Amino acid sequence: MTWDDPGRQIAPLGQPARAPEPVWWPVQPVFAQPAPPRRPVASGVALAVGFTVIGVFVLAVVVYFLIFLSPAVILAASLLAFVPLGIVVVGIWLVDRWEPEPRVALLFAFLWGAAVSISTALIVDYVVGSVQGLVGIGAEGGAEVFGAVVQAPVVEEVAKGAGVLLVLWIFRRHFDGPVDGVVYAATVAAGFAFVENIQYFALQVVDDQTLGSDGLVFVFVVRALMSPFAHVMYTACTGIALGWAARRTGRLGAVGWFALGVVPAIALHALWNGALVVVGDAFFVYYLLVQVPIFVAMVLLVVFLRRNERRVTHARLAEYAAVGWFSADEVGMLSTGAGRRRARRWAAANGTGPAMKRFVSDATRLAFTRQRLVKSRRGHDEGARRDEADLLAALAASRAALQAPPAAFVGWPQQQPGQQPGWPQPGWPQQQVPQQAWDEQTWPQQGQVQQPGWPGQQQPDWQAAPPTHDPWGRPLPPPGR
Secondary structure, three states: OOOOOOOOOOOOOOOOOOOOOOEEEOOOOOOOOOOOOOOHHHHHHHHHHHHHHHHHHHHHHHHHHHHHOOHHHHHHHHHHHHHHHHHHHHHHHHHOOOOOOOHHHHHHHHHHHHHHHHHHHHHHHHHHHHHHHHHOOOHHHOHHHHHHHHHHHHHHHHHHHHHHHHHHHHOHHHOOOHHHHHHHHHHHHHHHHHHHHHHHHHHHHHHHHHHOOOHHHHHHHHHHHHOOOHHHHHHHHHHHHHHHHHHHOOHHHHHHHHHHHHHHHHHHHHHHHHHHHHOHHHHHHHHHHHHHHHHHHHHHHHHHHHHHHHHHHHHHHHHHHOOOOOOHHHHHHHOOHHHHHHHHHHHHHOOOHHHHHHHHHHHHHHHHHHHHHHHOOOOOOHHHHHHHHHHHHHHHHHHHHOOOOOOOEEEOOOOOOOOOOOOOOOOOOOOOOOOOOOOOOOOOOOOOOOOOOOOOOOOOOOOOOOOOEOOOOOEOOOOOO
């Protein structure tokens, strides 16, 4: 909302200037082309099945640890594993601040990595070890190197990437681009690394107790302090690819992007594991010369993607502002971090903090939904159309909670020659939803019930019967003021 006074007269010298009075300048209601109804049952069933499968694998992982390790050792190893997990969670939070993902989706991603991906890796490792034992292949035959450089990267990255792909399929409305892909991939990787660290730390504790060594310190430094983001970097490659897929293709097309993204993920994973096996005493030199630059490059890539999100937010919301859904100042506020902080402080001071939070969240999602419509190569993206309609309705509700009329701003209306101040005169330009990416007109179809604001509908005669209240029940100033 802005304050504008293009028609204010300057008072003569010696006379006090009359304080301008705000005038609500409403626009006509806007109705997007009706979208097909959503099917909440299908997504709910998929989510229920997914969490059921995850629950089975969680139970299997717990039983596996209790069979081979004592509860005290598991507890000690878990406390150590929380250190790198905390570091990664803070990193995910920093990346996810612009458009926070739903908690249920993040929980699904974390548990998939901690249970399903881990169980897949353990099962494959057991099967491969059993086959190697049957054919007489031991460590001297290169089985250890094969397991570290080939088997582990391929199996683990495919298992983790499958979790990100499932998140895309189940939580399609909230998977908007590469940054979301990074967030979900990092969450899957965080779950996987957490359980894997518990295993490594617990086994090292047992070895130290048996052999009287102190190898736990080295393992903790390498895994918890030097490489807490290792698995995050690997799986992020798959997440970025699926983020691009979210804007360009459908469910089946995302499989191809998944295959494209998992290749660099496997390569980076193999590079790290291979160094642990091959370089030996030169590991720290290798770490500084190879792994640190890779990590810095990944951070710079995420920063670039975050800034691109802000540009997309501004560009797409400006399209809605051009047809009356936002003011220019609102677009500026919603597309900058400083503007959002000021808006939240204002809302908190006025007791509307939750409504402002919903307004900012829905507006951001609307911008990315619009981006899906613009970038999609599938033509009629019915899911995006449904999301757009839902988000526009949610924005209207948030505006009502903030005590602001939909698609309006406070200020002085632009005056036409011979027009009296106040409500717009007949013939005032109608506003509509931005034209769809496939250049489809939003006119009423044959047999469709006409809604207020559609082109061609008879407009009220404002001059013949000046209103006394606006559509939201607030009294209007007398005409001529």
